Amino acid sequence: MASQQIQIERPLYEHEVLRREYNYKKSKKLNCENSSCSCNPAALKKVVKSTIPILDWLPKYKWKQEFLKDVIAGITVAVMHIPQGIAYGILGNLPPIVGIYTAFFPVLIYFLFGTSRHISMGTFAVVCLMTGKAVVHYSDRPVFNHLDIGADSLNSSMAEAVGVSYTPIQVATAVTFCVGAFQLLFCVFRLGFVAALLSDTLVSGFTTASAVLVLTSQVKEVLGLKLPVHKGYFEFIETYRNIFNQIGDTNLVVLLISVITIIINVINNEIIKPKFAKVSSFPIPIEIILIIFGSAASYFWNFHEAYNVSIISTIPTGLPEPVLPTMSLIGSVLVESFTICIVGYSVSISMGLIFAQKMNYDIDANQELLALGAGNVFGSFFSCMPFAASLSRSSIQFSVGGKTQITSVVSCGVLLIILFFIGPYFATLPRCVLASIIIVALKGMLMQVKDFFKFIKLSKFDGAVWLVTFLTTIIVGIDLGLLFGVITSLMSLMIMEFKPYVCLLGNIPHTDLYLDINKYNSAKEIPGLKLFHYNGGLNFALRNVFKSELFKLVKINTLKELTYRNNLKKIEELVEKFGKTDETKRKYDKILSKINKDLKVIILDFSSLSYIDPSGVSSLKTFADSFQKIDIPIYTAGLSEPNYEMMDKCGLFLQTEIRNFAKVHDAVLFAGEAFGLKSSGDIEKIFSAV
Structure with a gap:
């Protein structure tokens, strides 16, 4: 196609002339008549709706077109919440029921204040792992083992009876409260942009390394080993050193159960699920099926007594009583809570933006801070871990046709039934089944290792950020991994800034x-x-x-140029006084050639x-x-x-x-x-x- 021609005729403009000719005006301060200040009733109504978004979107909800889709999506997500909640509760070194609580209480608050319509809030592997590390560090481990992470650990009176300082649940709720407080503080100061400090490169390296750490934490469960607790850094190295030292003590029954669970799960995900997706958008709930069969098999064949297979033990029914978080712990868990706050918010806002772009709507970064912060503070009174968005559940919620946050309410309704009636039936579930489900669910995050090769091709700086974050997180620890990742990102920005x-x-x-x-x-x-x-x-x-x-x-070089010109003037003055000589002509020509x-x-x-x-x-x-x-x-x-x-x-x-x-x-x-x-x-x- 021939190039199109463009011809423009206009005066030659200096900037100040341009301003005068086209009526440039400086920004003026807003007044009450044209601003959103609180004295304007219409503006006040707008502020209230923006602070509590449900007041804006619920009256516009299309019940006939969207409600049935939201119900189906809610039931589907609830089915996923059950195995993930139980598994991630154990991942957080807490009673398994805590994962279900985390999928219920904070999600109700997010329903009121959140702006994303498609992300599934609740337990998230990386956040649960980070919480679990704080639990191990600050809780009394002997009591933790004695309770076998059962329901009694929810009762702080038992901790007092045996003379311990803090139970795991006290540490977890203190972390959750602190995380929520940080997020609310960020919201007050409009710091939603902090997520920008975590670039896609950093998040990829961090979540991939965290997935490796989650996998590592589950290896002992898959092999049926009881490893000593390691507090502090370099846990990855210590864990595998202990595994290799005790590999001869592997429980073969536990290993067999784990292998069968993993194989069934992988076959479903890689072969059956893609074919079934062509027929129905409703996925096969393979995780809950495995949990049901695992619990039944363990009950009938008495795995725990006959083969020394660790099981979940007791799962309480009903809702927990609200308890004030242990405030004396707040000062101790500030660093861990701040890290979890940043990670949870960044992951959630990133997922929210992905779905918002797909469906052409906006989400408010600072409002998301309010929703997450309020949800975490509320959840901390009901034995919850910090909550965040899950990519796997969000993808399923989106694929089965979920339209709005009504999906979350439906999901919470199903979980309420679980909490009141069905939970105890999972008491005989082998923990290795949950570990196997977690390992298979990590595939997507582990495959992010391919991102490194993509980033290194695009930019050596991005490749360095990914690698430093990944290696530091795995080898040293999660908190320092994130810190070093942020520092490396900022250093790369500074280096690029110094190379305009x-x-x-x-x-x-x-x-x-x-x-x-x-x-x-x-x-x-x-x-x-x-x-x-x-x-x-x-x-x-x-x-x-x-x-x-x-x-x-x-x-x-202006300095040299000025020197040459001054010298040239001096020679010219000499020529005027004494006439031109061969020497002055030679010097004159030499300097002139440099100017x-x-x-x-x-x-x-x-x-x-x-x-x-x-x-x-x-x-x-x-x-x-x-x-x-x-x-x-x-x-x-x-x-x-x-x-x-x-x-x-x-x-x-x-x-x-x-x-x-x-x-x-x-x-x-x-x-x-x-x-x-x-x-x-x-x-x-x-x-x-x-």
Whole structure:
């Protein structure tokens, strides 16, 4: 297809002229008549609806079109909640019923305050693992073992009876309360952007490493081993060292049950489920089926007594009584809670954004902080772990047609039945069955290891962030892994910031296009003029980078140039006094050859200048004065309004002879007229508009 032509006729604009001609106005403070301040009833109603989103979307709910789909999705997700809740409760070193509580109480609060319509909130493997580490570190382990993580551990009075400080459930609820408090604090200060600190690269490396740690924590269950508890860092190494030392004590019955469970689960996921999905969107609930058969087989064949197979033991019925979290623990768990707060929020908001983009609606990052924070604080009174979004459940909820948060209410209704009537029937369930279900469920997260090769191809910095986060998380620990990942990400940003993209621009013949002369062979430099393009920030840290790159590309050193010109004047004065000699002629010619006679003007293309601070403006003043001394003016072009205002406030245009133009082409045309520049060759028409 032939290239379309564009022709524009307009005056040549300097920035200040552009402002005057097109009625530029500065931002004004909002008043009560046009703002959302609380004295405006309509605005107040809007604020209330934005704070409690259910008041906005529920009256608009399409009951006939969406309710049945939400009910089906809710039942499906509830079926997934049961095995995951029980398994992740144990993963958190807590009674298995805690996982069900976490899928019930906080989710009800998220239903009221959350803005995502499709994510499934509740237990999440990484968050449960992180909570479990805090539980192991701060709870009294002998009592924890004595209770066999059964229902009695919910009763803090037993802890007092045997003279211990904290039970596992007390530690977990303190962590949950603290996580919620952090999230609410972030919401108050509008810090929803903190998730941006966790890049996709960092999250991929962190969650992949966390999946490896979750897998490691379940190996002992699959083999039927009882390993010593390790508190502190390097748990990954210690765990496998203990496993290899005790490998001869493997319980073969437990191993057989685990292998059968894993094989059945894998066959369903890899073969049966894809074929069944073509017939029905309702997935086969293989996990709950395995739990039912595992519990029944363990009951009839008495696995626990006959083969020493660890089972869940007691599962209480009903809802727990609300209990105030142990406030004396808050100071101890602050670091762990802060890490869980960031991870839980980042994972949840990332999943929410994925589904929001697919279904073309918006979610509010700060409102999500409120929903998560309120849910965690509320859940901490009811024996819950911190909750977050689950990718596997969210994907199922979306695929079976869930439309709104009504899905969560339906799911909670089903779980309520489980809590009151069905829970005790799972008491004989072998723990190795749950461990096997967890291991198979980790496949998606473990396969993220492929992301490393994708990231390293795109950017060495991204590859380094992924690798540092992954290795530190696995080898040292989750909290330091996240910390080192954030530090590495920020360092990579700083390194890239200190390497701004700079180039000299040339004109594409017969157009107003100016492109990098090193990348476009058709771009021709204009004789007597240097077009310097700068892409990045200009602040106190980067001003020397800017200076060195400018001098390198323009191939001029103002100090040396000024020295040459002063020396030339001195020789000329000597010639006037004493006449021209061979020696003065030789020196004159030598100095003259070093002076840049061809450069008439420098234009700084700041169309890609991200920001500038007073230090950057000060450096521009220095450059302008230096070049003015050697009769080479500096023009700027393409400034954004914030950058222009900063330069104007700092007096750049008043205190120097820098002129600023709306576009690069305006500056080029003005320079051509002011200095009588004549283009040659392919660009003979560059100044035809002047």
